Amino acid sequence: MAKHQHFLGYDQINSLLFEPESDVDDNLEVADISDDEELYVAELEESVLEEDESAVDTKVEDDDDDEGPIASVFTTTTLPSALNSHALPPQEERSTKRRGELQPARGAPINRIEEDMVQGRDGTLWHKEPNPALPPMFTPRIEPGGPTSSVSSARRVVDIFSLFLDDEILQEIVVHSNVRLALLRSRYHHNGNADLRDIDVRELKGFIGILVMSAIRNDNHTTTKDMWDPMEGNPLYRCTMSEHRFALLMRVLRFDDSTTRAERWKDRLAPIRKVWDHVMANCRRLYSPGPHLTVDKQLVAFRGRCPFKMYIPNKPAKYGIKLVLTCDVDTHYMCNAIPYLGKDTVEVPRGLTLGEVFTMNPVAPFHRRGRTVTTDNFFTSIPLALALEREGVYLCGTLRQKPYVPKQISEKVLPIKDSVAVFNYEHNLTLQCQQVNRTKKVMLLNSLHHNPSEVEKRKTDIQMFYNLTKRAVDIFDQMWATSNCIRKTRRWPLCLFYGILNIVMVNSYILYTSMPFSKSMPRRTFLKDIVFDLCAPQV
CATH class of the missing domain: 3.90.350 (Transposase Inhibitor Protein From Tn5; Chain A, domain 1)
Structure with a gap:
């Protein structure tokens, strides 16, 4: 059989690429091939597909019989989706990946086992062919996630942060921490310089603000001496509270009533x-x-x-x-x-x-x-x-x-x-x-x-x-690691409290970016706004 290769002209290519999808000939999508014919299709390079360029490769062949040449055309493009029904266009595929879901596109079938039916060691039966009564894929019909109506009252950045750590739970921490402080005061009553006054919610917010700022500046593994150093440290630390007071709060911070803990031993x-x-x-x-x-x-x-x-x-x-x-x-x-x-x-x-x-x-x-x-x-x-x-x-x-x-x-x-x-x-x-x-x-x-x-x-x-x-x-773990406030401690409840702050920092930023009134803001700037609002009453 004599084989001849023909290429479409410039006008023919333009007519294929820019013709409306409804007018595309069905024969261009899949070529009909008889037993005596061979179809040669030029493979498209992957780089051309990734750059979202349209490519058209055609092969036409002649037969040796008396009926004359028989033309078979196979066309592949990435612009009109009707010309390639088995793959999403690159732009549409990218938007689908952002939504985190796949459309039920069909491609080449995968391998099958030789037996019609097999079973596991526990007797579970598995079939060679898919169940014909089921669709190829179930498509979820749930709306994308977003903030609930409970967030509607938030108007500032710090308001979103406070929705997670509200005054109710902060007051609970203050009460139990002051009990520990009272015990320390009985031990240090001869030391007149010890700053052992009770904590209030405002000071606890300033303490949390310092922890958030240490996460922004990656100071979580820096000693408090270096953090409060006039030359190397951030002035916000010194304006909010003294180094001794900050170290004392880390020592006395408590989250439950220790006198009733024996009742909750399980x-x-x-x-x-x-x-x-x-x-x-x-x-x-x-x-x-x-x-x-x-x-x-x-x-x-x-x-x-x-x-x-x-x-x-x-x-x-x-x-x-x-x-x-x-x-x-x-x-x-x-x-x-x-x-x-x-x-x-x-x-x-x-x-x-x-x-x-x-x-x-x-x-x-x-x-x-x-x-x-x-x-x-x-x-x-x-x-x-x-x-x-x-x-x-x-x-x-x-x-x-x-x-x-x-x-x-x-x-x-x-x-x-x-x-x-x-x-x-x-x-x-x-x-x-x-x-x-x-x-x-x-x-x-x-x-x-x-x-x-x-x-x-x-x-x-x-x-x-x-x-x-x-x-x-x-x-989420990567976002946690880039703004990590966990400091070195021997008390696992305090370590877990640092982890709670990390969760709140990441979730509050995601919640802010999901709200309709939010402005484009880097997470570092978002956390700085929270720090200033938390520490301002203490300055």
Whole structure:
């Protein structure tokens, strides 16, 4: 067969690119190819696609028979979406990623297993083909997250900050701290220079303002002597209170009634439980999350004595207090958090694991039909997916080797970056396994996508969704680290109070940027405005 290559002229290319989508010929999208014909398509370079340029490659071939040449045309462009129905235009794809969700675009099908049906060690059945009764993907119909009506009264930056740490809880801290101060006064009654007067709410706000300023200037690991140094320190520190007074407040700060703590011995968080619950309730009350949530771990650095101190080797701090955070994917707002107090302090229902309980509890206030939760392999399991599905919540997360994972998936040898999927009809679940390298595989359990396909560079729509929604807690952790006020201390309740201040600083800024009257403002400037309003009465 003789082959000839023809190219479209300049006018023909313009007519294809700028013709309205409704007038585009259906034959340009997929070419009809007979058995005796061959179609040659010029591949588009990835750089051209990334720069959002339109490219048109055509090949026309002749047949050797007597009927004359037969033309077959295949056209690919990135401007009219009708010419490429399997991929989103770059501009539309970028806006979709900002919303943290994927459109149900269809691509090349992924690998299938050889058997029609397989089962795990516990008897869970998995099918080769997707359930034809289910759509390829469920699309959430929940509005994006934003502030609630409780924030409408805030008009200044410091008002938003005060919605989390209000005067009620600050007064509670003042009362318990003054009890400790009274005890110290009985010890230092011979020292006339000791500044042991009682604290009030105004002075406590000034103390918090200094901690916030130390987070802005990265002075949290600087000694108080250097912070109050006339040459090196910030004048705001010296204007607000003396170095001795600041050190004294750090020493006497208390968050509960120590005389009744024995009655609450079962609660390991008793020394700061009331403050923690109050701030978390405000976090849930002030913000309504969007359709996608992320649950993940965070470590508050602490190396002192603590009955529930954890060691996590892959965290920068290694040792500390573990928190399980629930964050909104779109804004990274921390909606809820639960501290890990040890295995023996959590009541685990029969059939669930500890990781599943620590996913259900922080997500419980946000159960709403159509919402999705993304987790890592510490939390993800089939019982968790079923428990969330009963509340109308969908799950997507990486999965460890479990008894319900069939060996046909875990032991199947795939080319690197290739994926294979199986489907559970009973619970409407999809299990996908990708060969990351020669020895490592990553498994994803999903109740949202029911017919995965490759949509971008051998990545499936399940992987794309997971990559877009898994980062919310990590980004919140980065924002925490850039404005960290945690100082060196041997008292874990004080360390956790510093962590509460970090949460309030990040959440108040996210809340401010989500409000309609807010102006564009860097977070550093936002926190400075809070510091000046907190410290001004003390100056």
